[in-house]
């Protein structure tokens with residue numbers, strides 16, 4: 001599917017790290033190399049945020065991207081400051097919560113790669129790289145070098161291509177994502193799949209088996225438990241209409257997500273996790289802080 005009018009406009013980064021608020025419990029900072037996200041998922045909560053209200057330039061969510069040029073240099077200065085204050089080892093950084101660090105602009109701008117190179121020199125206690133893009137494989141060399149300080153978190157919300165095309169038409173295919181996770185594991189990178197939000201899937205067994213073929217850490221979440229508003233944020237998106245038109249079950253139901261989570265628990269024990277709390281516990285377990 002082609003995208004409508006888009007905006008790609010460079011901005012000078014004024015800073016790199018942002019201290020986290022309540023939503024990302026267990027993390028000290030977030031890092032967003034871009035403002036905006038070309039994947040433009042229909043359920044994305046960033047589309048209701050102040051970031052979107054401030055930067056959209058009259059365009060829909062998904063149709064603008066501002067690369068934050070110079071962000072790696074800012075990051076270097078900020079990590080040096082954390083190091084001087086003896087706070088680098090306890091820093092837990094999430095890259096990224098309101099953009100995808102491996103969207104297409106990264107091919108040209110390489111801001112994420114530059115940030116990773118800075119982290120390689122000054123590793124924080126934990127760095128979570130959150131993406132759904134196969135482009136991440138370009139940087140597996142640096143990710144592998146970060147060892148137990150890094151968790152690569154890949155979003156795969158369904159095993160049904162028709163569902164992906166309907167709800168996230170500009171995102172990479174499910175097969176591409178599964179292949180990338182498989183490659184990451186082969187390179188020894190701590191990798192986790194997040195089924196978040198859990199979208200309609202074929203069957204628990206078929207989807208669960210596909211996930212466990214590539215990964216042994218999985219977090220499952222639903223719209224209601226994962227949107228930060230008990231489902232209210234999702235209700236303001238296109239999701240209710242899209243579900244109704246597609247004849248899918250009520251988007252508020254958590255049954256399918258819980259069934260998948262239960263199935264995974266029986267096979268991988270506490271490497272299966274539920275929602276935000278489970279996500280934080282899993283991320284911490286990579287660095288050996290939680291067993």
Ligand code: SF4
Nearest residue numbers: 037039040041044099
């Ligand atoms: S990839 Fe993430 S940040 Fe980008 S639109 Fe989708 S949910 Fe939002």
